[in-house]
Amino acid sequence: MSFRENPFKLGVASGEPSPTGFLLWTRLAPDPLNGGGMPPVNIEVDWQVAVDEQMTKVVARGTEVAIPDLAHAVHAEVFGLQPDRWYFYRFRAGNEISPVGRTRTAPANEHLLDGLRFAFASCQHYETGYYTAFEHMAREDLDVIVHLGDYIYEGAGREGDGRVRKHTGQEIETLEDYRNRHALYRTDKDLQAAHQACPWIVTWDDHEVDNNYAARISQDADVDVDSFLTRRAHAYQAYYEHMPLRLGAKPRGADMQLYRRVPFGRLLEFQVLDTRQYRSDQPCGDKTGPECEAVFDPQTTILGDEQEQWLYKTLRESPATWNAIAQQVMVARVDRTPGEAREFSMDKWSSYRAALDRFTGFLDEAKPSNPVVLTGDIHTNWACDLMLDFDDSNSKVVGTEYIGTSITSSGDGAPREDHAAELQSENPCVRFFNGERGYVSCEVTPDRWLSKYQVVEYVSRPGAPLVTRAQFVTENGQPGVQEA
Ligand code: FE
Numbered sequence: 323m324s325f326r327e328n329p330f331k332l333g334v335a336s337g338e339p340s341p342t343g344f345l346l347w348t349r350l351a352p353d354p355l356n357g358g359g360m361p362p363v364n365i366e367v368d369w370q371v372a373v374d375e376q377m378t379k380v381v382a383r384g385t386e387v388a389i390p391d392l393a394h395a396v397h398a399e400v401f402g403l404q405p406d407r408w409y410f411y412r413f414r415a416g417n418e419i420s421p422v423g424r425t426r427t428a429p430a431n432e433h434l435l436d437g438l439r440f441a442f443a444s445c446q447h448y449e450t451g452y453y454t455a456f457e458h459m460a461r462e463d464l465d466v467i468v469h470l471g472d473y474i475y476e477g478a479g480r481e482g483d484g485r486v487r488k489h490t491g492q493e494i495e496t497l498e499d500y501r502n503r504h505a506l507y508r509t510d511k512d513l514q515a516a517h518q519a520c521p522w523i524v525t526w527d528d529h530e531v532d533n534n535y536a537a538r539i540s541q542d543a544d545v546d547v548d549s550f551l552t553r554r555a556h557a558y559q560a561y562y563e564h565m566p567l568r569l570g571a572k573p574r575g576a577d578m579q580l581y582r583r584v585p586f587g588r589l590l591e592f593q594v595l596d597t598r599q600y601r602s603d604q605p606c607g608d609k610t611g612p613e614c615e616a617v618f619d620p621q622t623t624i625l626g627d628e629q630e631q632w633l634y635k636t637l638r639e640s641p642a643t644w645n646a647i648a649q650q651v652m653v654a655r656v657d658r659t660p661g662e663a664r665e666f667s668m669d670k671w672s673s674y675r676a677a678l679d680r681f682t683g684f685l686d687e688a689k690p691s692n693p694v695v696l697t698g699d700i701h702t703n704w705a706c707d708l709m710l711d712f713d714d715s716n717s718k719v720v721g722t723e724y725i726g727t728s729i730t731s732s733g734d735g736a737p738r739e740d741h742a743a744e745l746q747s748e749n750p751c752v753r754f755f756n757g758e759r760g761y762v763s764c765e766v767t768p769d770r771w772l773s774k775y776q777v778v779e780y781v782s783r784p785g786a787p788l789v790t791r792a793q794f795v796t797e798n799g800q801p802g803v804q805e806a
Protein backbone atom coordinates (compact mmCIF):
# COMPACT_ATOMS: atom_id res chain seq x y z
CA MET A 323 0.00 0.00 0.00
CA SER A 324 1.36 3.42 -0.87
CA PHE A 325 -0.31 6.58 0.35
CA ARG A 326 -0.58 9.84 -1.53
CA GLU A 327 -1.24 11.59 1.77
CA ASN A 328 -0.17 10.99 5.36
CA PRO A 329 -2.56 8.37 6.83
CA PHE A 330 -1.68 9.33 10.45
CA LYS A 331 -3.41 12.73 10.52
CA LEU A 332 -5.41 11.70 13.61
CA GLY A 333 -2.27 11.02 15.63
CA VAL A 334 -1.62 8.14 18.01
CA ALA A 335 -2.92 7.23 21.45
CA SER A 336 -2.58 4.65 24.19
CA GLY A 337 -4.69 3.56 27.10
CA GLU A 338 -5.76 0.95 29.64
CA PRO A 339 -2.37 0.40 31.29
CA SER A 340 -1.89 -2.97 33.04
CA PRO A 341 1.22 -4.29 34.82
CA THR A 342 2.37 -5.98 31.59
CA GLY A 343 1.10 -3.77 28.79
CA PHE A 344 -1.42 -1.32 27.37
CA LEU A 345 -3.54 -0.66 24.32
CA LEU A 346 -2.08 1.23 21.35
CA TRP A 347 -4.36 3.15 19.00
CA THR A 348 -4.29 4.85 15.66
CA ARG A 349 -6.60 5.17 12.67
CA LEU A 350 -5.57 5.35 9.01
CA ALA A 351 -7.34 8.42 7.65
CA PRO A 352 -5.58 10.43 4.93
CA ASP A 353 -8.83 12.40 4.40
CA PRO A 354 -10.16 12.48 7.97
CA LEU A 355 -13.18 14.77 7.57
CA ASN A 356 -14.65 12.89 4.59
CA GLY A 357 -14.93 9.29 5.70
CA GLY A 358 -11.20 8.78 6.08
CA GLY A 359 -10.20 8.52 2.44
CA MET A 360 -9.08 4.89 2.58
CA PRO A 361 -9.81 2.31 -0.13
CA PRO A 362 -12.28 -0.40 1.02
CA VAL A 363 -9.60 -3.01 1.64
CA ASN A 364 -7.78 -4.49 4.63
CA ILE A 365 -4.41 -2.90 5.40
CA GLU A 366 -1.62 -4.34 7.54
CA VAL A 367 -0.26 -1.95 10.15
CA ASP A 368 2.96 -2.72 12.05
CA TRP A 369 3.61 -1.42 15.54
CA GLN A 370 6.72 -1.22 17.68
CA VAL A 371 7.31 -0.59 21.38
CA ALA A 372 10.74 0.62 22.53
CA VAL A 373 12.32 1.77 25.77
CA ASP A 374 13.77 4.89 24.13
CA GLU A 375 12.18 7.77 22.25
CA GLN A 376 14.49 7.21 19.25
CA MET A 377 12.94 3.72 18.93
CA THR A 378 16.34 2.00 18.79
CA LYS A 379 15.75 -0.51 21.61
CA VAL A 380 12.57 -2.23 20.46
CA VAL A 381 11.14 -4.65 23.06
CA ALA A 382 7.83 -5.63 21.40
CA ARG A 383 6.39 -5.53 17.90
CA GLY A 384 3.40 -6.84 16.01
CA THR A 385 1.05 -6.41 13.08
CA GLU A 386 -2.67 -5.62 13.13
CA VAL A 387 -5.08 -5.60 10.22
CA ALA A 388 -6.96 -2.33 9.81
CA ILE A 389 -10.36 -3.12 8.28
CA PRO A 390 -12.90 -0.92 6.48
CA ASP A 391 -15.73 -2.05 8.82
CA LEU A 392 -13.89 -0.37 11.72
CA ALA A 393 -12.90 2.72 9.69
CA HIS A 394 -9.31 1.42 9.49
CA ALA A 395 -8.88 1.99 13.21
CA VAL A 396 -6.08 0.03 14.87
CA HIS A 397 -6.34 -1.36 18.41
CA ALA A 398 -3.15 -3.22 19.35
CA GLU A 399 -3.09 -4.99 22.73
CA VAL A 400 0.47 -5.20 24.01
CA PHE A 401 1.50 -7.77 26.66
CA GLY A 402 4.74 -9.08 28.16
CA LEU A 403 6.31 -5.78 29.27
CA GLN A 404 7.77 -4.76 32.64
CA PRO A 405 5.51 -3.22 35.29
CA ASP A 406 5.76 0.47 36.26
CA ARG A 407 7.87 1.52 33.25
CA TRP A 408 7.67 4.15 30.53
CA TYR A 409 7.72 3.06 26.88
CA PHE A 410 7.53 4.64 23.42
CA TYR A 411 5.59 3.36 20.41
CA ARG A 412 4.87 4.04 16.75
CA PHE A 413 3.02 2.54 13.79
CA ARG A 414 3.92 1.88 10.16
CA ALA A 415 1.56 1.46 7.20
CA GLY A 416 3.19 1.02 3.80
CA ASN A 417 6.07 3.50 3.78
CA GLU A 418 4.39 5.86 6.22
CA ILE A 419 5.50 6.07 9.85
CA SER A 420 3.39 7.61 12.62
CA PRO A 421 4.55 10.07 15.26
CA VAL A 422 6.06 8.47 18.37
CA GLY A 423 3.84 8.28 21.44
CA ARG A 424 4.83 7.84 25.08
CA THR A 425 3.03 5.48 27.43
CA ARG A 426 3.52 3.41 30.55
CA THR A 427 2.57 0.21 32.30
CA ALA A 428 0.85 0.06 35.68
CA PRO A 429 2.78 -1.19 38.71
CA ALA A 430 2.58 -4.84 39.76
CA ASN A 431 -0.56 -5.72 41.73
CA GLU A 432 1.23 -6.03 45.08
CA HIS A 433 3.35 -2.87 44.61
CA LEU A 434 2.65 0.33 46.55
CA LEU A 435 3.74 3.31 44.44
CA ASP A 436 5.18 6.38 46.23
CA GLY A 437 2.97 8.56 44.10
CA LEU A 438 0.81 8.80 41.01
CA ARG A 439 0.07 11.96 39.02
CA PHE A 440 -2.90 12.18 36.75
CA ALA A 441 -5.33 14.74 35.35
CA PHE A 442 -9.02 14.39 34.68
CA ALA A 443 -10.97 16.32 32.07
CA SER A 444 -14.34 16.49 30.33
CA CYS A 445 -16.52 18.48 27.95
CA GLN A 446 -14.47 19.67 25.00
CA HIS A 447 -16.97 21.33 22.69
CA TYR A 448 -14.91 22.05 19.59
CA GLU A 449 -16.86 25.12 18.55
CA THR A 450 -16.71 27.02 21.83
CA GLY A 451 -12.96 27.25 22.24
CA TYR A 452 -9.37 26.21 21.72
CA TYR A 453 -7.83 23.24 23.52
CA THR A 454 -5.22 25.33 25.38
CA ALA A 455 -5.95 23.27 28.49
CA PHE A 456 -4.75 20.13 26.65
CA GLU A 457 -1.64 21.98 25.48
CA HIS A 458 -0.78 22.58 29.14
CA MET A 459 -1.87 19.11 30.23
CA ALA A 460 0.47 17.51 27.68
CA ARG A 461 3.37 19.40 29.31
CA GLU A 462 2.58 18.30 32.86
CA ASP A 463 4.49 15.18 33.79
CA LEU A 464 1.42 12.97 34.14
CA ASP A 465 1.22 9.20 34.48
CA VAL A 466 -2.28 9.03 33.07
CA ILE A 467 -5.13 11.20 31.78
CA VAL A 468 -8.72 10.33 32.61
CA HIS A 469 -11.50 11.59 30.34
CA LEU A 470 -14.99 11.70 31.84
CA GLY A 471 -17.03 12.29 28.71
CA ASP A 472 -18.43 14.80 26.25
CA TYR A 473 -15.40 14.02 24.13
CA ILE A 474 -17.42 15.17 21.11
CA TYR A 475 -20.67 17.12 20.78
CA GLU A 476 -23.36 16.08 18.35
CA GLY A 477 -24.80 19.38 17.09
CA ALA A 478 -24.68 20.92 13.63
CA GLY A 479 -22.24 23.69 12.78
CA ARG A 480 -24.17 26.96 12.41
CA GLU A 481 -22.98 30.09 10.67
CA GLY A 482 -23.35 33.34 12.56
CA ASP A 483 -23.54 31.87 16.08
CA GLY A 484 -20.31 33.63 17.07
CA ARG A 485 -18.51 30.44 18.03
CA VAL A 486 -14.77 30.42 17.42
CA ARG A 487 -14.61 27.11 15.49
CA LYS A 488 -17.17 25.22 13.39
CA HIS A 489 -18.51 21.70 13.39
CA THR A 490 -18.68 20.31 9.87
CA GLY A 491 -22.01 18.88 8.76
CA GLN A 492 -25.46 18.49 10.29
CA GLU A 493 -26.39 17.02 13.68
CA ILE A 494 -24.69 13.62 13.57
CA GLU A 495 -26.81 10.46 13.24
CA THR A 496 -25.20 8.00 10.82
CA LEU A 497 -22.04 6.00 11.45
CA GLU A 498 -20.26 8.13 8.84
CA ASP A 499 -21.41 11.32 10.63
CA TYR A 500 -20.08 10.14 13.99
CA ARG A 501 -16.77 9.07 12.43
CA ASN A 502 -16.29 12.44 10.73
CA ARG A 503 -17.10 14.29 13.97
CA HIS A 504 -14.59 12.25 16.00
CA ALA A 505 -12.05 12.85 13.24
CA LEU A 506 -12.67 16.62 13.32
CA TYR A 507 -11.97 16.73 17.05
CA ARG A 508 -8.97 14.46 16.70
CA THR A 509 -7.28 16.67 14.09
CA ASP A 510 -6.70 19.22 16.89
CA LYS A 511 -2.95 19.37 17.62
CA ASP A 512 -3.32 20.07 21.35
CA LEU A 513 -5.65 17.11 21.83
CA GLN A 514 -3.25 14.93 19.85
CA ALA A 515 -0.35 16.09 22.03
CA ALA A 516 -2.20 15.11 25.20
CA HIS A 517 -2.94 11.65 23.78
CA GLN A 518 0.69 11.29 22.74
CA ALA A 519 2.03 12.20 26.19
CA CYS A 520 0.70 9.34 28.35
CA PRO A 521 -1.99 6.65 28.47
CA TRP A 522 -5.66 7.66 28.75
CA ILE A 523 -8.58 6.05 30.55
CA VAL A 524 -11.84 7.14 28.95
CA THR A 525 -15.55 6.98 29.59
CA TRP A 526 -18.40 8.75 27.84
CA ASP A 527 -21.26 11.00 28.88
CA ASP A 528 -24.31 11.99 26.83
CA HIS A 529 -22.96 14.09 23.95
CA GLU A 530 -21.01 11.18 22.44
CA VAL A 531 -24.54 10.11 21.39
CA ASP A 532 -27.19 12.75 22.07
CA ASN A 533 -27.76 15.40 24.76
CA ASN A 534 -29.27 14.03 28.00
CA TYR A 535 -30.16 10.62 26.59
CA ALA A 536 -31.09 7.96 29.13
CA ALA A 537 -30.46 4.33 28.10
CA ARG A 538 -32.91 3.80 25.20
CA ILE A 539 -34.60 7.15 25.44
CA SER A 540 -33.67 10.17 23.34
CA GLN A 541 -34.03 13.68 24.70
CA ASP A 542 -36.51 14.26 21.88
CA ALA A 543 -39.95 12.89 22.74
CA ASP A 544 -40.81 12.16 19.10
CA VAL A 545 -37.96 9.66 18.57
CA ASP A 546 -38.99 6.01 19.00
CA VAL A 547 -36.78 3.50 20.81
CA ASP A 548 -35.78 1.56 17.68
CA SER A 549 -34.54 4.56 15.77
CA PHE A 550 -32.76 5.88 18.84
CA LEU A 551 -31.01 2.53 19.37
CA THR A 552 -29.88 2.56 15.73
CA ARG A 553 -28.35 5.97 16.32
CA ARG A 554 -26.82 4.79 19.61
CA ALA A 555 -25.20 1.84 17.81
CA HIS A 556 -23.59 4.23 15.31
CA ALA A 557 -22.35 6.50 18.09
CA TYR A 558 -20.97 3.64 20.21
CA GLN A 559 -19.16 2.09 17.26
CA ALA A 560 -17.50 5.37 16.26
CA TYR A 561 -16.55 5.96 19.91
CA TYR A 562 -14.90 2.54 20.11
CA GLU A 563 -13.13 3.12 16.80
CA HIS A 564 -11.59 6.38 18.01
CA MET A 565 -10.68 5.60 21.61
CA PRO A 566 -7.71 3.65 23.04
CA LEU A 567 -10.01 0.97 24.48
CA ARG A 568 -9.28 -2.74 24.72
CA LEU A 569 -10.76 -5.16 22.19
CA GLY A 570 -13.24 -6.40 24.80
CA ALA A 571 -14.98 -3.01 24.71
CA LYS A 572 -16.01 -3.46 21.07
CA PRO A 573 -19.77 -2.85 20.90
CA ARG A 574 -22.35 -5.43 19.94
CA GLY A 575 -25.04 -3.45 18.19
CA ALA A 576 -26.27 -0.73 20.53
CA ASP A 577 -24.58 -2.28 23.60
CA MET A 578 -21.05 -1.58 24.76
CA GLN A 579 -19.60 -2.37 28.17
CA LEU A 580 -17.47 0.53 29.28
CA TYR A 581 -17.55 0.09 33.07
CA ARG A 582 -14.38 -1.51 34.34
CA ARG A 583 -11.58 -1.30 36.89
CA VAL A 584 -8.07 -0.07 36.10
CA PRO A 585 -5.75 -0.82 39.03
CA PHE A 586 -2.42 0.87 39.82
CA GLY A 587 -1.17 -1.68 42.33
CA ARG A 588 -1.98 -1.01 45.98
CA LEU A 589 -1.91 2.79 45.72
CA LEU A 590 -4.96 3.52 43.59
CA GLU A 591 -7.61 1.82 41.54
CA PHE A 592 -9.91 3.52 39.06
CA GLN A 593 -13.47 2.23 38.92
CA VAL A 594 -14.73 3.64 35.63
CA LEU A 595 -18.52 4.00 35.42
CA ASP A 596 -21.14 4.48 32.72
CA THR A 597 -24.11 6.46 34.06
CA ARG A 598 -25.81 6.79 30.63
CA GLN A 599 -26.37 3.39 29.08
CA TYR A 600 -28.43 1.78 31.84
CA ARG A 601 -30.15 4.65 33.70
CA SER A 602 -33.86 5.24 34.18
CA ASP A 603 -35.25 8.23 32.31
CA GLN A 604 -34.75 11.60 34.05
CA PRO A 605 -37.62 12.15 36.52
CA CYS A 606 -39.73 15.30 36.16
CA GLY A 607 -38.20 16.08 32.71
CA ASP A 608 -34.66 17.01 31.61
CA LYS A 609 -34.36 20.24 33.58
CA THR A 610 -33.38 21.91 36.82
CA GLY A 611 -36.47 22.29 38.97
CA PRO A 612 -38.30 21.29 42.13
CA GLU A 613 -38.37 17.60 42.99
CA CYS A 614 -41.49 15.82 41.77
CA GLU A 615 -42.60 12.47 43.19
CA ALA A 616 -40.66 10.47 40.58
CA VAL A 617 -37.37 11.57 42.19
CA PHE A 618 -38.20 9.34 45.17
CA ASP A 619 -39.24 6.25 43.19
CA PRO A 620 -37.34 3.38 44.84
CA GLN A 621 -36.98 1.63 41.46
CA THR A 622 -34.86 4.37 39.85
CA THR A 623 -31.34 3.55 38.86
CA ILE A 624 -28.47 5.52 37.38
CA LEU A 625 -26.02 2.62 36.96
CA GLY A 626 -28.42 -0.21 36.18
CA ASP A 627 -28.60 -3.13 38.61
CA GLU A 628 -25.73 -5.15 37.13
CA GLN A 629 -23.23 -2.28 37.14
CA GLU A 630 -24.35 -1.16 40.60
CA GLN A 631 -23.74 -4.63 42.08
CA TRP A 632 -20.43 -4.83 40.20
CA LEU A 633 -19.36 -1.47 41.70
CA TYR A 634 -20.12 -2.53 45.25
CA LYS A 635 -18.36 -5.88 44.81
CA THR A 636 -15.34 -4.19 43.19
CA LEU A 637 -15.10 -1.59 45.95
CA ARG A 638 -15.40 -4.27 48.65
CA GLU A 639 -12.62 -6.33 47.09
CA SER A 640 -10.32 -3.49 46.01
CA PRO A 641 -6.80 -3.84 47.45
CA ALA A 642 -6.06 -0.15 46.79
CA THR A 643 -5.54 2.62 49.35
CA TRP A 644 -7.46 5.05 47.11
CA ASN A 645 -10.55 4.15 45.10
CA ALA A 646 -11.06 6.71 42.34
CA ILE A 647 -14.59 6.37 40.99
CA ALA A 648 -14.37 7.99 37.55
CA GLN A 649 -17.81 8.89 36.26
CA GLN A 650 -19.97 11.59 34.67
CA VAL A 651 -22.62 13.48 36.62
CA MET A 652 -22.54 15.06 40.10
CA VAL A 653 -23.17 12.78 43.05
CA ALA A 654 -23.33 15.53 45.72
CA ARG A 655 -26.89 16.77 46.12
CA VAL A 656 -26.87 20.50 45.47
CA ASP A 657 -29.80 22.94 45.64
CA ARG A 658 -29.14 25.15 42.63
CA THR A 659 -31.40 28.06 43.40
CA PRO A 660 -30.92 30.82 45.99
CA GLY A 661 -33.35 31.36 48.85
CA GLU A 662 -36.23 29.24 50.12
CA ALA A 663 -36.97 27.57 46.81
CA ARG A 664 -35.14 24.31 46.23
CA GLU A 665 -34.25 23.17 42.74
CA PHE A 666 -32.18 20.25 41.57
CA SER A 667 -30.81 19.15 38.21
CA MET A 668 -32.83 16.13 37.07
CA ASP A 669 -29.87 14.70 35.14
CA LYS A 670 -27.67 14.08 38.22
CA TRP A 671 -27.47 11.43 40.97
CA SER A 672 -29.51 13.63 43.33
CA SER A 673 -32.63 13.16 41.24
CA TYR A 674 -32.22 9.40 41.27
CA ARG A 675 -32.59 9.61 45.03
CA ALA A 676 -32.89 5.90 45.74
CA ALA A 677 -29.70 5.22 43.76
CA LEU A 678 -27.86 8.06 45.55
CA ASP A 679 -28.98 6.82 48.98
CA ARG A 680 -27.95 3.25 48.13
CA PHE A 681 -24.50 4.51 47.11
CA THR A 682 -23.82 6.75 50.13
CA GLY A 683 -25.34 4.05 52.38
CA PHE A 684 -22.95 1.53 50.88
CA LEU A 685 -19.96 3.82 51.51
CA ASP A 686 -21.07 4.18 55.13
CA GLU A 687 -21.64 0.47 55.78
CA ALA A 688 -18.99 -1.27 53.67
CA LYS A 689 -16.33 1.41 54.27
CA PRO A 690 -14.30 0.83 51.11
CA SER A 691 -10.84 2.39 51.40
CA ASN A 692 -10.85 6.14 50.63
CA PRO A 693 -13.55 6.53 47.97
CA VAL A 694 -12.95 9.62 45.80
CA VAL A 695 -15.51 10.32 43.09
CA LEU A 696 -14.27 12.12 39.95
CA THR A 697 -16.95 13.93 37.96
CA GLY A 698 -17.35 15.98 34.78
CA ASP A 699 -20.46 17.12 32.87
CA ILE A 700 -21.28 20.37 34.63
CA HIS A 701 -18.72 22.77 33.04
CA THR A 702 -17.70 24.19 36.43
CA ASN A 703 -15.21 23.23 39.16
CA TRP A 704 -16.43 21.97 42.53
CA ALA A 705 -15.06 20.16 45.55
CA CYS A 706 -17.67 18.44 47.70
CA ASP A 707 -18.03 16.30 50.79
CA LEU A 708 -20.22 13.28 50.14
CA MET A 709 -22.63 13.22 53.07
CA LEU A 710 -25.12 10.65 54.30
CA ASP A 711 -27.74 13.40 54.49
CA PHE A 712 -26.99 16.40 52.29
CA ASP A 713 -29.63 18.49 54.10
CA ASP A 714 -27.91 18.17 57.47
CA SER A 715 -24.70 20.16 57.94
CA ASN A 716 -23.71 17.83 60.79
CA SER A 717 -24.22 14.70 58.74
CA LYS A 718 -21.48 12.12 58.48
CA VAL A 719 -19.05 12.54 55.57
CA VAL A 720 -18.61 9.18 53.81
CA GLY A 721 -16.60 10.14 50.74
CA THR A 722 -15.10 12.89 48.63
CA GLU A 723 -16.08 14.26 45.23
CA TYR A 724 -13.82 16.34 42.98
CA ILE A 725 -15.69 17.80 40.02
CA GLY A 726 -13.74 19.15 37.07
CA THR A 727 -14.78 21.95 34.75
CA SER A 728 -14.90 21.76 30.95
CA ILE A 729 -11.94 22.00 28.61
CA THR A 730 -13.93 24.43 26.40
CA SER A 731 -17.70 23.83 26.71
CA SER A 732 -19.69 27.00 27.53
CA GLY A 733 -16.80 29.16 26.21
CA ASP A 734 -14.73 31.62 28.24
CA GLY A 735 -15.39 31.24 31.95
CA ALA A 736 -15.10 33.45 35.03
CA PRO A 737 -14.35 32.71 38.71
CA ARG A 738 -17.94 33.63 39.80
CA GLU A 739 -17.05 34.08 43.44
CA ASP A 740 -20.48 35.52 44.33
CA HIS A 741 -22.22 32.43 43.04
CA ALA A 742 -19.74 30.27 44.95
CA ALA A 743 -20.62 32.02 48.22
CA GLU A 744 -24.34 31.62 47.50
CA LEU A 745 -24.00 27.90 46.74
CA GLN A 746 -21.90 27.29 49.83
CA SER A 747 -24.34 29.14 52.09
CA GLU A 748 -27.16 26.81 51.00
CA ASN A 749 -25.26 23.56 50.63
CA PRO A 750 -22.97 22.38 53.44
CA CYS A 751 -21.39 19.75 51.15
CA VAL A 752 -19.94 22.36 48.77
CA ARG A 753 -16.40 23.37 49.72
CA PHE A 754 -15.38 25.05 46.46
CA PHE A 755 -16.97 26.34 43.29
CA ASN A 756 -15.40 28.05 40.28
CA GLY A 757 -16.66 28.81 36.78
CA GLU A 758 -13.46 28.86 34.71
CA ARG A 759 -12.30 26.43 31.99
CA GLY A 760 -9.56 23.85 32.53
CA TYR A 761 -9.02 20.51 34.23
CA VAL A 762 -7.98 18.99 37.57
CA SER A 763 -4.50 17.57 38.26
CA CYS A 764 -4.18 15.06 41.09
CA GLU A 765 -1.07 14.00 42.99
CA VAL A 766 -1.76 10.92 45.04
CA THR A 767 0.57 9.38 47.65
CA PRO A 768 -0.18 6.70 50.25
CA ASP A 769 -0.95 9.42 52.83
CA ARG A 770 -2.66 12.17 50.88
CA TRP A 771 -4.62 13.07 47.76
CA LEU A 772 -4.00 16.56 46.33
CA SER A 773 -6.36 18.05 43.71
CA LYS A 774 -5.14 21.12 41.81
CA TYR A 775 -7.73 23.11 39.88
CA GLN A 776 -5.85 24.13 36.73
CA VAL A 777 -7.60 26.87 34.78
CA VAL A 778 -7.15 28.95 31.63
CA GLU A 779 -8.68 32.42 31.72
CA TYR A 780 -9.91 32.28 28.12
CA VAL A 781 -10.47 29.71 25.37
CA SER A 782 -11.90 32.01 22.69
CA ARG A 783 -8.37 32.51 21.41
CA PRO A 784 -5.27 30.35 21.84
CA GLY A 785 -2.39 30.97 24.22
CA ALA A 786 -3.94 31.43 27.68
CA PRO A 787 -1.42 30.71 30.46
CA LEU A 788 -2.16 28.00 33.00
CA VAL A 789 -3.20 29.15 36.48
CA THR A 790 -3.62 26.92 39.54
CA ARG A 791 -6.80 28.50 40.91
CA ALA A 792 -7.20 26.34 44.05
CA GLN A 793 -5.85 23.22 45.74
CA PHE A 794 -7.53 20.81 48.13
CA VAL A 795 -6.47 17.64 49.87
CA THR A 796 -8.07 14.50 51.20
CA GLU A 797 -6.10 12.68 53.90
CA ASN A 798 -5.92 8.89 53.97
CA GLY A 799 -8.61 7.67 56.38
CA GLN A 800 -10.45 11.00 56.53
CA PRO A 801 -13.18 11.38 53.89
CA GLY A 802 -13.91 14.89 52.65
CA VAL A 803 -12.25 18.00 51.31
CA GLN A 804 -9.67 20.02 53.25
CA GLU A 805 -7.75 23.21 52.48
CA ALA A 806 -4.33 22.34 51.07
FE1 FE B 1 -20.66 18.79 28.51
Ligand code: CA
Binds near residue numbers: 658660662664
Ligand atom coordinates in the same frame (compact mmCIF):
# COMPACT_ATOMS: atom_id res chain seq x y z
CA1 CA C 1 -32.55 27.34 47.51
